[in-house]
Amino acid sequence: MTKNFLKREFIGLRVRIIEATDKSLVGLQGEIIDETKNMLIIESQGKIKKVAKDIAKFEIEGMIVDGKKIKYRPEDRIRKIK
Amino acid sequence: MRRERKRIALQRIHHLFRQAERRAYENRLDLATRYVVLARKLAMRYLVRMPREYKRRFCKNCYFYLVPGKNCRVRLKKHKVVVTCLNCGEIMRYPYLREIKERRRNAGKD
Numbered sequence A: 001m002t003k004n005f006l007k008r009e010f011i012g013l014r015v016r017i018i019e020a021t022d023k024s025l026v027g028l029q030g031e032i033i034d035e036t037k038n039m040l041i042i043e044s045q046g047k048i049k050k051v052a053k054d055i056a057k058f059e060i061e062g063m064i065v066d067g068k069k070i071k072y073r074p075e076d077r078i079r080k081i082k
Numbered sequence B: 001m002r003r004e005r006k007r008i009a010l011q012r013i014h015h016l017f018r019q020a021e022r023r024a025y026e027n028r029l030d031l032a033t034r035y036v037v038l039a040r041k042l043a044m045r046y047l048v049r050m051p052r053e054y055k056r057r058f059c060k061n062c063y064f065y066l067v068p069g070k071n072c073r074v075r076l077k078k079h080k081v082v083v084t085c086l087n088c089g090e091i092m093r094y095p096y097l098r099e100i101k102e103r104r105r106n107a108g109k110d
Helices: A002-006 B002-025 B029-045 B097-109
Strands: A014-020 A029-035 A039-044 A047-052 A056-060 A063-066 B072-077 B080-085 B091-095
Touching: A002 A063, A029 B029, B002 B029
Parallel strands: none
Antiparallel strands: A014 A029, A014 A056, A029 A039, A039 A047, A056 A063, B072 B080, B080 B091
């Protein structure tokens, strides 16, 4: 169930940062507009924020996702997540 | 397992094109084009055929998301649909032989 969620497309989904090594990022809310291997690109109140995946814990559409577990290219996520 | 992967990939392709369409309406074609590229990567990696309804929605050369009347020109020339991408100038021609043949058959009946 959760595993399948990690294989879904993240673009267009709502996201909130729960934890991060950089405290100023915590609480950032917005929509995922792009994804690369190491980053989620989030649009929040008209501003574009690039957040590294492995430094944060995200809440995507109510599901809590550890950034370290999704550190793959978006098209690799289907295959590499075990 | 492989079938499961294909299912997810196809689902994601549909999702990406829905998002691309939304972005195109918002006039953010750069993002729409990025989503087309991502969808194509999924299709190629997991050997999923690009669904028919999306095949003509992007330029075959530069993968630009095409909106007729905005960044592509659609004309009927010599029994073909000719689509010109106004971003890179690529010309795509789609024949419509089936429709022509059908019309001929129906003309014979009357």
